[in-house]
Amino acid sequence: MTHTRPIWAEVSRGRLLHNFRYLRGLAAPDTELLAVVKANAYGHGMAACAAALAGDGCRWFGVTCVEEGVALRLACPDARILIMSGLWHLEAETAIEHRLTPVVWERPHLGWLEAALQRRGLAAAKFPVHLEIDTGMSRQGAAPEDLGSLLDRFGPTSPLRLEAVMTHFHSPENEIATQEQERQLARALEAIAALGLRPEFLSVGSSAAALTEGGSRMAAVARQMGARRMVRPGIALYGYAPGPGAAPDLQPVLAWKTRIVSLREIHPGAVVGYDGTFVAHRKTRLALLPLGYADGLNRLLSNRGSVLVRGRRASIAGRISMDHTVVDVTGIPGIERGDEVVLLGEQGTDRMTADELATATGTIPYEVLCAIAARVPRVMVD
Numbered sequence: 001m002t003h004t005r006p007i008w009a010e011v012s013r014g015r016l017l018h019n020f021r022y023l024r025g026l027a028a029p030d031t032e033l034l035a036v037v038k039a040n041a042y043g044h045g046m047a048a049c050a051a052a053l054a055g056d057g058c059r060w061f062g063v064t065c066v067e068e069g070v071a072l073r074l075a076c077p078d079a080r081i082l083i084m085s086g087l088w089h090l091e092a093e094t095a096i097e098h099r100l101t102p103v104v105w106e107r108p109h110l111g112w113l114e115a116a117l118q119r120r121g122l123a124a125a126k127f128p129v130h131l132e133i134d135t136g137m138s139r140q141g142a143a144p145e146d147l148g149s150l151l152d153r154f155g156p157t158s159p160l161r162l163e164a165v166m167t168h169f170h171s172p173e174n175e176i177a178t179q180e181q182e183r184q185l186a187r188a189l190e191a192i193a194a195l196g197l198r199p200e201f202l203s204v205g206s207s208a209a210a211l212t213e214g215g216s217r218m219a220a221v222a223r224q225m226g227a228r229r230m231v232r233p234g235i236a237l238y239g240y241a242p243g244p245g246a247a248p249d250l251q252p253v254l255a256w257k258t259r260i261v262s263l264r265e266i267h268p269g270a271v272v273g274y275d276g277t278f279v280a281h282r283k284t285r286l287a288l289l290p291l292g293y294a295d296g297l298n299r300l301l302s303n304r305g306s307v308l309v310r311g312r313r314a315s316i317a318g319r320i321s322m323d324h325t326v327v328d329v330t331g332i333p334g335i336e337r338g339d340e341v342v343l344l345g346e347q348g349t350d351r352m353t354a355d356e357l358a359t360a361t362g363t364i365p366y367e368v369l370c371a372i373a374a375r376v377p378r379v380m381v382d
Ligand SMILES: *Cc1c(COP(=O)(O)O)cnc(C)c1O
Pocket: 036, 038, 084, 168, 205, 206, 207, 208, 232, 233, 234, 235, 236, 242
């Protein structure tokens, strides 16, 4: 179906590949870059983004769950796909069927996979899994001191293969916290080596690590254990820095656009939108945008945010509704029905970034991008 509603998100293949190549350039030649495309590639459209990256040599992709993995398998038949949020018992069969690689950290995860492999007659399969170590985030992963009973399950007769050891940093931009997590990881790696297990990858670090890869201690640790480093950038691929501060070498990939669908003029004293929170103090020209919070435009931007139209900023007037947003275009010359409006992206010499919307709504650019609703079509450009 062609899209007829004048709301869309343009996803730039060129910029996505620019960011990927930039990160690849920072990494050591033997480092494997796993592109995190969970949550519909942070709102950018998983299938198209992953296919573009795979076409540029990316071999590994990270998704949240088996359902995302199955969808990605259709787009990328040869890719390695990591299921990063672990496994649920109903997912084991499907993970095996679609050659998805689960992150595991508890005995039930291994049990579900072992049983499903038995049922499928694949007891000798050496099905690969990535073992997550909780080095301090307290979210998922095995505690280093509890590793014994898990590692026992990777013996010579096991249908499973320990392909990678992974961990996740809670404050990747905090050197002291990260060093403490690295110490915990080192304990776990000793226990793994002591049992003679030789994982192929040491999977540590997200965008923050990928952007500072030059000084990484983890590459050296990986080499020492005879493994290769894997790093898992997400947000940086989409052109944003993982924390405060700009990432001037990255290019925002997504532009979110709409059009003016209606114009009106109101007189002083008239109000705009639910609860009449905007009161006109002069003759005011208003433009209607056909989208609202159901499309992912955060309602906290009511009377606070702005959009770009004819290269100028127009402020949001009144409450954002579910499907409508009104902007004040008083004094912007030449405004017409059909004018393109930029919610995220560039127009003229100005631009709106997810960082700016995040600051205005008390969140992070990740959430701004993920919040763009499924009903907004993603269109890949250049
Ligand atoms: C989401 C996620 C990443 C990517 O994080 P960014 O900050 O977006 O780079 C990496 N690893 C794991 C386990 C994740 O869940």
